Amino acid sequence: MSRVRVGVLASGGGTNLQALIDATQDPAFPAEIVVVLSDRRDAGALVRAERAGIEARWLPRGGGRAAHEAAIVAALRAQAVAWVALAGYMRIVGDGLLDAFPGKVLNIHPSLLPAFPGLHAQRQALEHGVRVAGATVHLVDAGTDTGPILVQGAVPVLPEDDEATLAVRILTVEHRIYPLALRWVTEGRLVGVEGRRAVWRLPEGAAPFVFGA
Ligand code: GAR
Numbered sequence: 001m002s003r004v005r006v007g008v009l010a011s012g013g014g015t016n017l018q019a020l021i022d023a024t025q026d027p028a029f030p031a032e033i034v035v036v037l038s039d040r041r042d043a044g045a046l047v048r049a050e051r052a053g054i055e056a057r058w059l060p061r062g063g064g065r066a067a068h069e070a071a072i073v074a075a076l077r078a079q080a081v082a083w084v085a086l087a088g089y090m091r092i093v094g095d096g097l098l099d100a101f102p103g104k105v106l107n108i109h110p111s112l113l114p115a116f117p118g119l120h121a122q123r124q125a126l127e128h129g130v131r132v133a134g135a136t137v138h139l140v141d142a143g144t145d146t147g148p149i150l151v152q153g154a155v156p157v158l159p160e161d162d163e164a165t166l167a168v169r170i171l172t173v174e175h176r177i178y179p180l181a182l183r184w185v186t187e188g189r190l191v192g193v194e195g196r197r198a199v200w201r202l203p204e205g206a207a208p209f210v211f212g213a
Contacts, residue, residue, distance in 0.1 A: 004031040004186035007081040009072065009089040010038050014045025015171060016087035016108055016178050021052045023179035031186035035079040037072055039091055055079065061091075069096030076101070083186060086140065087178070093140055103193075105140040106185065108178050110170045112136060112152055117145035122166045125157065133157050133166060134212075135174045137181035139198065148198040150190070151181040155212040173212040180210075 006024075010017050017036060024032050036049035041058045049056035059071045073096055076084060086093065086107040098105060111121035113136040116128070125133045134154040141147035153173025157166060184190065184200065191199040200208055 003029070004083060005034045005079060005081050006031045006083045006085055006182065006186070007035045007037065007076040007079060008033055008045070008049075008085045008087050010036060010045035010087045011040050011043055011090040012045065012088040014043065014048045014088065016174055017045045018048050019175035019179055020085065020087065020182060021048065021054070023183070025052075029183060031083065031182055034081060035075060037075055039068070039089075045087070065094055066096060069094055073097060073100040083182075085178070085182060092144065095142070098140065098142065103139065106137060106150070106178075106181060107140045107145070107147070108135060108137050108174055109145045110135050110167065110174065111145075112154060113138060113145055113149060120163075122170060123163050126161065126163060126166060131157055133170055135170050135177060137177050139193070148193045148196055150185070150198050150200075151177040151208045151210075153177040153210045153212055169212065173210055176210050176212070180208075184208075 008017050020033060023029055033054055035055045036045060037057050037059055038046050039061050046056040057075060061068050084101050084105045111125060112134040116124040132154050134152055136149055137151045138149050139147040153176060155169045155173055189201050191201050
């Protein structure tokens with residue numbers, strides 16, 4: 001059976017991309033990653049993609065956001081991508097991408113949204129004194145980290161945590177929830193969106209959350 005073609009946008013080290021690559025290397029996984037694009041030439045994500053034999057391209061930001069997004073859309077269309085996953089992509093996504101792939105752009109954010117959107121989510125969580133932190137996979141809309149929530153993962157905040165240790169703990173659940181969300185959306189289990197709420201039709205016993213340690 002042919003698999004759903006997915007493009008990934010990443011700016012950083014790419015551990016979430018790696019989790020998606022590892023999951024999709026199982027031929028029974030319903031999706032495959034066919035292209036990885038980065039706004040940063042030195043992104044570790046590009047190296048990880050190349051190592052996995054996936055087309056990897058640096059698309060520089062020069063020329064403004066509209067031109068940059070047009071180049072991204074062209075590269076994704078050239079690979080006949082059906083879904084787009086932002087994995088540590090540190091740019092605001094605009095209409096160019098959202099109009100090209102309506103309702104088909106995923107993002108992962110290192111907080112339990114709607115708490116702590118935007119930059120430095122882990123620092124915001126520590127400063128706020130929350131006892132439970134986590135990560136969220138959501139559909140991307142025109143706002144910053146405001147789209148319908150798909151899957152969440154929670155971890156404790158420990159008294160000795162700093163931004164770095166909390167970020168690492170949150171990443172452990174990111175690596176679990178992103179493959180889960182990608183599997184379910186590409187299996188067609190997302191029934192729709194009612195108001196702010198994403199509606200799933202999940203397998204018996206499955207739940208759209210995980211608890212990490
Ligand atoms: C992850 O924690 C991801 O949730 C976050 O950047 C990190 C990327 O790590 N994304 C954002 O903050 C998006 N606003 P990675 O490159 O190792 O996947």
